[in-house]
Amino acid sequence: MNKTFLVAMREYVENLKTKAFWLGIMALPVILVLSILVPQWLEKGKDVRYYAVIDNSESRLLAAIDERSTFPDMEKVLRAAVDWHAEESAKFDELPEILRRTVIKLKQMIDEHTQSGTAEAAGEAIDKDEFTDEVIKQGALEIAKAVGPEGLAGTAAAGLVSEEILEKVQGVFDEQVKKPIKDWYDNLSPEEAESFRSSLSKSRYARIAIKDDGQDPEEAARKMLNDDELFAFFVIGPDPEKDSEGCKYVSNNQTDDSLLNWFKRLANEEVRFRRIQSSAIDKQTADWIQAPLRFSSKQVSEAGEEEIVEKGDVVRQWAPVVFVYLLWISIFTITQMLLTNTIEEKSNKIMEVLLSSVSPLQLMAGKIIGIACTGLTMVVSWVIFFLACLKCMPLFLDHMPDLDLSLIARDPVFLASFLGYFILGYLLLSAILVGIGSVCNSLKEAQNLMAPVTIILIVPLLAMVPIGQDPNGTIAKFLSYIPPFTPFVMMNRAAGPPTTMEYVVTTILLVISIVVALWAAAKVFRIGVLLTGKPPKMREIFKWLRAPVGHVQVRRDE
């Protein structure tokens, strides 16, 4: 036992000195950080698209489009302002005074309403968050239509709140407030717009006026386009409600069509609305036709009641997939290390010296334990980094990405089963690889024998997403009972979650196969390590397994 420990120690210490180990340790943090930062950089790095619109329509389509683009942006602004107010964030103080005042008033209104019991009496939703959402939406709508006609009123937010609440919201967003906030929004530069939690359309698309020097506006716009002052310009035809005649989009970059799509969607919504209005359909019918169907996401609690789906539950559903991937990578990296180290000992001819001091079983056990410690060090440092990231990330980033990772961290089931399955999965695979390593004299030989193992191991990786979608499906259940897949598939199903019975039975199966695999590996190892020349055929290996220990006929190797 003491010798096993010595072998394990050496293995561990030497592995800690290798580059592969440190690359492995660094891999996850680097990937994690990059996967968070790169999209943000890319988002930030996107140029602001300056565009112009020549509105030839008699019905002032552009003004209505303006309203429609203001509405979702305003909603985001209010949402952020309300949150900042609650978090007592310094950012709240940077907002213009009029907006701050309005938000405080809005909060008061919400508090009063949810506490007074009026909502309850009216039989409405009394969930504060839900109510806040509705009020914010309505408020944004009020501001968006501050200047325009009433076109927007009946569309997206139709039937959002009751008359009574509408009155209250309109009380907060009164005439003195609406205009200044809208003016503030209109003058918001793309850079300022960037600072809001979810990027506003304003931060991506900035409309500028066409230089008016008395000539044809299209001529002027074309000149600005060529001077790179404009990314694109739109021309709205004389009668967009009738047909598309005269509408065009002019840009020298037709590959980035996000601006076009964004503008087109807003314009289409407005035109569709107007067409309905101009038909012999009364306003209410039009509103009703336009009103989208909304499905509220619910799930059933253990008590059998429906409850609202929280963001964390969605993350919970998908977090296992991330863990499966990490599990796969870590087990694969570590067992590769075991394989190369075993082959190194053989090709360096050090095996026999070791065998004069330790028994093959001690040597094998020491190697497996030493590498397991290496792997645990790697995995645990990943976990520590992960947790540290959650703590420190907000210090470095303006805002956390919209992933509630802390929910995973707080749930010990994920981390515990991750570590447990790491060890079990490692033990099973290590038995196979140490066996392969012991009969090979070079990595090249080992690669041939590794091929079937790799192919089998790819299965849980391929099944990762399907199982994530249906954690208790037939395939998921079936694969859970195949020992080489058990750690990955059960981890994959953690959100299901599988029944206790399944956990017990699959674990027993897994442990039994680990014991059998280690027993077989010990036999193969004992003979394999002294073998020189060609790796043995499978038939030969099976013969070794059947013979009693120590009396296997090794090929002559002198």
Place this chain on the structure above:
Amino acid sequence: MEHALTLEGVTKRFGSVLAVDNISLKIEKGSIYGFIGPNGAGKTTTIRMIMSIIYPDSGVISVLGEPNGESVKDRLGYLPEEKGLYKKMKAGEIVAYFGKLKGMHASEAKHKAAELLTRYGLGDWVTKRCETLSKGMGQKVQILGTLIHDPELVILDEPFSGLDPVNVELMRDMILDMKRAGRTVIFSTHVMEQAEQICDNILMIHKGQKVLDGTLKQVRSTGDQGLLIDYDGDGSFLSDLPGVRRVNDSGKQAELFMTDDANPQEILAALVGRIDIRRFDLREPSLHEIFIRTVGGESDE
């Protein structure tokens, strides 16, 4: 006298090949025992069985008085034929590691490793990685790893292979040091001169069987006497001399074996004038001669 090692009827078969065939042997404590024999004779297999790395099919091996070789592993030192080190480990570390594997305390092993390396001229390499060592140095590090725990029985498989004369000398001194310290040394070689220089006893194996076993003197007396001459000049006529049965001619030195009725003086007279003789010696045949005669010039590689 107590025996460091006894083998009784040890047999090992690999498939259809009989690698070791019914070998019996007794080795006295404190002696240097040479295992000689051509490649593939079964030397390494015998040694591996002594080290309990593989087990005999039949027969009994008793090491240091223990029938179970596993239990005395810590009192043995073994340098295998295939020699290697962990490339990334430092010389001091690896020697100490071998010591620890043999049951030494970590601090003691570390100390002893540095001391041994310094004593054998590798003091500067204690903290250097093994991959930077030359082949000769690597071999020295290895043998120090074999000796660090003061083993009672040391088994060296081909310790001289690949060494330059300076290191051969050093290796020989180390083996003699061990003998002086009262340890038993077994080494295998197929360089007969080395065996001749330092062995007390010789075991010759051929095709798995013991062909000769005894003290150097006993072994050599099994052959008839020969004439050893050192000379300069063209010795191509030597084998044609009357009264000469066989010649081992190395160019500057030759061993002549005579027919039964030949007279050494006549042969000397025949030589004088044709070549320049610096030494003329009537003596027991060399181990080389015995080896060649026993193996019959063939070597089943």
